[in-house]
Amino acid sequence: MVARGYAVCTLVLGLLTSCNSAFDTYFPQSVEYLETQTSLSSPLGGQAAASVLMGYLPATTAHTNDILVMVAATQDGATHVLFFDPRNLSLKRSYGDTDLKNQFGGTLPNLNLIAQDTYGVYTGAAAYNPQTLDFEAAPSGAYGTLFPVVNPLATRVTFDGNSSVFFGSSNSNLAYQTSPQYVALTSPLLPAPISGASNTTVLDLSYWSGTYSLVVSDSGSRVYLLRSGAVASLVPPAATLSGSGSGSLLGWATSTAAVVQGQANGNISLTAYSWTGSALGTLQLNKSSQQINAITFQPNGASWFLFDSSTGKLSRNRPWW
Amino acid sequence: MSRARATLLVLLALGGSVAWSETPAPTVVVRAFSSLGTEDLGTLPQSLGDSMNNQLRQAGFVIVDGSSAHPARFESRGLLVREKGNLFLQVEFLDAALQSIVASEVISVHEGLTALNPIYNAMAAVIQRVKGYWGQVSLVPPPVTPLQDPVVFSSPDEGAQVFWQNHQLVGRILKGKLTAPYYPFPSNQRLTVSVEKEGYRVQVVEVPLSPGQSEYLLPKLVKLRVDELFPFVSTGKLLGLGVEYRRYVLPDWSFVGAEAYPFVQWHPGASGAQPVFHLDLAGSVGTWIYFPADSLFRLGVEASLGLSQTMTQASAYAPSQWFLDATVSPFGVLMEWNLWGVTLESRVQVPYSLGLPSGLLGQRWLLVDGTFPLLALGTVLRW
Numbered sequence: 001m002v003a004r005g006y007a008v009c010t011l012v013l014g015l016l017t018s019c020n021s022a023f024d025t026y027f028p029q030s031v032e033y034l035e036t037q038t039s040l041s042s043p044l045g046g047q048a049a050a051s052v053l054m055g056y057l058p059a060t061t062a063h064t065n066d067i068l069v070m071v072a073a074t075q076d077g078a079t080h081v082l083f084f085d086p087r088n089l090s091l092k093r094s095y096g097d098t099d100l101k102n103q104f105g106g107t108l109p110n111l112n113l114i115a116q117d118t119y120g121v122y123t124g125a126a127a128y129n130p131q132t133l134d135f136e137a138a139p140s141g142a143y144g145t146l147f148p149v150v151n152p153l154a155t156r157v158t159f160d161g162n163s164s165v166f167f168g169s170s171n172s173n174l175a176y177q178t179s180p181q182y183v184a185l186t187s188p189l190l191p192a193p194i195s196g197a198s199n200t201t202v203l204d205l206s207y208w209s210g211t212y213s214l215v216v217s218d219s220g221s222r223v224y225l226l227r228s229g230a231v232a233s234l235v236p237p238a239a240t241l242s243g244s245g246s247g248s249l250l251g252w253a254t255s256t257a258a259v260v261q262g263q264a265n266g267n268i269s270l271t272a273y274s275w276t277g278s279a280l281g282t283l284q285l286n287k288s289s290q291q292i293n294a295i296t297f298q299p300n301g302a303s304w305f306l307f308d309s310s311t312g313k314l315s316r317n318r319p320w321w
Numbered sequence: 322m323s324r325a326r327a328t329l330l331v332l333l334a335l336g337g338s339v340a341w342s343e344t345p346a347p348t349v350v351v352r353a354f355s356s357l358g359t360e361d362l363g364t365l366p367q368s369l370g371d372s373m374n375n376q377l378r379q380a381g382f383v384i385v386d387g388s389s390a391h392p393a394r395f396e397s398r399g400l401l402v403r404e405k406g407n408l409f410l411q412v413e414f415l416d417a418a419l420q421s422i423v424a425s426e427v428i429s430v431h432e433g434l435t436a437l438n439p440i441y442n443a444m445a446a447v448i449q450r451v452k453g454y455w456g457q458v459s460l461v462p463p464p465v466t467p468l469q470d471p472v473v474f475s476s477p478d479e480g481a482q483v484f485w486q487n488h489q490l491v492g493r494i495l496k497g498k499l500t501a502p503y504y505p506f507p508s509n510q511r512l513t514v515s516v517e518k519e520g521y522r523v524q525v526v527e528v529p530l531s532p533g534q535s536e537y538l539l540p541k542l543v544k545l546r547v548d549e550l551f552p553f554v555s556t557g558k559l560l561g562l563g564v565e566y567r568r569y570v571l572p573d574w575s576f577v578g579a580e581a582y583p584f585v586q587w588h589p590g591a592s593g594a595q596p597v598f599h600l601d602l603a604g605s606v607g608t609w610i611y612f613p614a615d616s617l618f619r620l621g622v623e624a625s626l627g628l629s630q631t632m633t634q635a636s637a638y639a640p641s642q643w644f645l646d647a648t649v650s651p652f653g654v655l656m657e658w659n660l661w662g663v664t665l666e667s668r669v670q671v672p673y674s675l676g677l678p679s680g681l682l683g684q685r686w687l688l689v690d691g692t693f694p695l696l697a698l699g700t701v702l703r704w
Contacts, residue, residue, distance in 0.1 A: 022559055023559065023560065023586075023587060023588045023589070024557065024588075024689055024690050025557045025558055025584075025586050025599075025689065026557050026672075026682075026687035026688060026689055026695070027586055027597070027599065027631070027681060027682065028681065029588065031586060031597050031631065031633065031681060032586060032587060032588060032591065032594040032595055032596075032597055033593055033594060033595075034597075034633050034642075035636040035637075035639055036636065036639035036642070037642065037644075037681075039678055041678060088639060266691055266692070267690070267691045280592075281591065281592055284690070284691075286685070286691050287691070291683070291685075308683060309683075310676070310682075310683025310684060310685055311676065311680065311681065311682065311683035312678075312683075313681070318593045318595075318636070319592075319593055320591060320592060320593050320594065321592055321593070
């Protein structure tokens with residue numbers, strides 16, 4: 001009797017919801033991919049995050065373990081730079097507002113680009129020893145003190161083991177440069193333009209196992225997936241997306257998939273695409289109006305990291321594709 | 322004289338039995354003639370009985386068997402005695418409603434063929450008197466006689482108290498019965514009786530008294546809603562089953578509750594997704610606002626405080642982890658339908674997560690897909 005009633009009620013409620021949402025809960029869908037999680041309440045001084053940047057730095061000859069870097073501004077106006085072991089999210093090193101100001105003569109430097117080279121690890125103009133993560137002097141002309149590519153917020157960087165590769169835009173066109181160090185060159189290179197694209201914005205650039213991957217959007221609500229073994233030959237794109245996720249301002253490049261952020265029912269949807277442009281799967285993240293999410297991906301696509309300001313938690317997750 | 326009445330008189334003159342077109346036909350049960358004395362009467366009592374039946378029919382009486390299904394207003398009785406060459410006959414009619422003799426005739430004749438004529442005349446005379454009597458009383462309701470015996474109530478609810486007449490206590494049901502103190506109620510009265518027992522709903526019933534009945538069955542009492550279970554499923558956690566235990570502090574109306582809902586979060590077709598186990602626990606207070614218990618539809622409200630536990634599976638980088646969130650649901654709407662003996666209930670809630678440091682949810686309203694409130698549907702079990 002009870003079993004029959006349960007079946008009937010489940011059926012009725014299942015019919016009331018759509019087939020897609022029958023298994024949805026009020027818990028974030030990302031919990032199904034959760035590997036480990038840590039609270040950043042203490043490292044952020046108990047303050048809520050106002051803005052967050054994250055970057056994943058794979059091991060190089062300069063450091064044997066991967067590093068997850070977070071640059072966070074909290075609502076009290078303070079800035080924090082945090083270094084984590086991405087395997088278990090243990091905090092390896094943290095710098096608070098006072099530390100950063102003391103290091104840079106009382107004024108916070110630009111900290112926007114998370115990068116590395118054989119010399120060090122960087123958050124914008126701040127340089128750190130890749131082994132100890134202590135402050136160290138940045139090389140002369142380090143990116144962050146100079147911005148030869150016009151739009152610094154739309155510039156992405158990766159390290160291919162030999163060179164720092166910068167991709168951004170100059171006068172609404174793609175522009176790039178390569179440098180043996182994390183140093184800005186005065187004259188960016190202009191690759192062939194993407195046919196039909198206008199006002200391009202670089203969403204993400206990554207390098208893994210001999211292949212550069214680039215995700216670009218344009219003002220025509222298109223997303224371009226570009227992939228090549230050589231930086232100079234990334235154009236033309238391997239695939240163009242004009243549909244789900246198009247028009248997004250955020251995207252990520254991994255060796256196994258490109259991920260594009262879109263909106264669904266007021267929530268964030270993350271759709272993974274193969275580099276030939278076929279959709280591999282979509283993940284929904286709940287988002288309230290005050291919520292700030294920061295997301296970054298391991299370049300080989302093995303995991304991704306999410307900071308959710310509503311919980312103050314940083315999590316490591318399995319891919320959903 | 323009207324034409325209709327003239328027609329009636331013609332019909333009467335022709336010997337028809339439609340004598341009282343404006344009054345209902347009287348019913349009568351004819352008892353067999355009884356005999357006294359030692360001398361044999363042969364078939365005479367039977368013959369006189371047949372003659373009585375025929376004369377009554379011709380006079381417009383309806384002869385019935387007098388059973389409870391076919392009650393008679395009149396009853397005819399006859400007594401026949403043969404002694405020393407004489408026949409002694411007594412015929413009388415009883416008004417059953419009044420339990421009184423309304424007509425009788427006594428005759429004594431010498432035996433022989435000449436005796437039958439005066440006997441038949443005597444029977445015809447007494448029947449005519451009953452007809453006359455009926456013509457006077459048929460349109461007047463018969464006076465109501467008082468009950469002769471005390472009322473006995475029977476009930477399956479042992480120990481229930483029975484009240485009547487301005488909530489005067491009659492007594493308690495013991496061994497299934499209660500004999501009320503004798504009171505000469507009119508035999509057609511409808512008694513208003515209240516049956517009460519602790520833990521049960523008060524039943525007020527109308528008991529129609531009947532002169533031929535002394536025992537009256539009272540309806541079985543219905544338990545008050547004191548303890549109940551609400552097994553249910555809810556949107557947002559369809560891969561699970563919840564149950565809420567409710568204890569009514571104001572029976573049938575207001576309750577405190579405790580709830581448990583284990584469920585699995587899992588999108589079966591999603592690559593890489595692993596089942597996550599949740600256990601929602603909640604304590605609640607609620608009350609029904611509109612309509613009494615067991616109404617076809619009821620509307621109520623419920624507020625609750627909850628703890629939501631989550632356990633993930635172990636990964637290569639971390640063991641299985643446990644999380645604890647706290648929620649409050651200040652506004653829950655309850656709806657209940659009582660249909661075909663089954664109680665169905667639905668509940669709509671929008672919990673708010675308090676954002677415990679140990680949790681997954683942060684501070685926010687909890688909506689399925691960020692859009693839909695939690696809609697629960699289930700049945701209610703009582704004992």
